[in-house]
């Protein structure tokens with residue numbers, strides 16, 4: 001019985017969880033336990049022996065119960081500590097990431113550019129993306145056989161309308177409904193059959209139009225200089241190059257010094273040091289005639305620029321398609337033009 005007691009004590013001390021402890025209790029002290037089994041054999045002994053063994057059995061039983069109890073307390077404490085350790089929250093850990101939306105780089109560029117012109121007194125005009133050929137071409141002095149009308153450039157709808165190929169028809173719509181003085185910008189989507197790293201079949205333009213008495217090319221240069229310097233910085237180089245548009249005369253294209261090499265010549269500017277940034281000119285008298293504005297009394301200038309191109313040059317994005325993939329990790333990097 002003594003060795004049984006020692007065996008039970010050793011087991012109790014080694015027990016690692018409450019279930020094991022209970023199993024030991026049942027095995028030794030339970031109704032069919034080892035201790036009871038020995039006590040059942042007491043009948044064969046003398047009364048003295050029986051008394052002595054009975055006392056011993058009680059003593060061992062008490063000792064074991066005490067030991068079981070203290071071991072139970074220890075294990076419960078351990079289990080609690082383990083649980084607390086597992087459930088511990090480290091409030092210094094960074095929280096899981098919450099994605100906060102931001103304007104698309106094309107839209108923030110569009111808004112930034114618009115704000116510059118609004119600050120100079122221009123207001124915002126709009127026109128439809130599904131447009132009449134008349135407004136997109138005819139009234140802008142673009143003859144029927146002009147290459148810009150080529151089926152390859154223009155998306156035609158079955159009813160003969162087109163998707164506007166530039167924002168210039170908004171010039172026509174504005175001048176048909178409003179009399180000078182006019183100072184508007186017209187931002188919006190335009191469409192051309194074109195797709196490569198620098199061309200997308202849908203892109204955004206901003207049109208500008210200013211009509212009043214005595215408007216000169218000098219006004220155009222001044223306004224565009226203010227605009228380009230606020231987008232690209234005071235040190236940006238600006239040059240006007242003679243060009244041709246059917247709806248302006250004279251016409252010019254404007255270049256800025258390369259945003260990558262600063263004018264030294266690199267891959268982006270193809271070694272020229274210059275980047276073409278917009279088209280502009282003085283409103284052609286034929287356009288004024290088409291909208292019933294007297295070209296002898298009024299003059300005006302117009303300009304048009306591609307928003308994606310400005311965003312690409314400002315942020316040095318080399319593939320226009322990145323602007324339309326809507327990868328949030330890409331979009332998040334650009335926080336506006338100003």
Ligand code: PHE
Pocket residue numbers: 165166167168207245248279280281302303304305
């Ligand atoms: N509409 C022209 C284009 O898309 C740009 C332009 C606008 C040029 C106004 C002159 C004046 O290329």
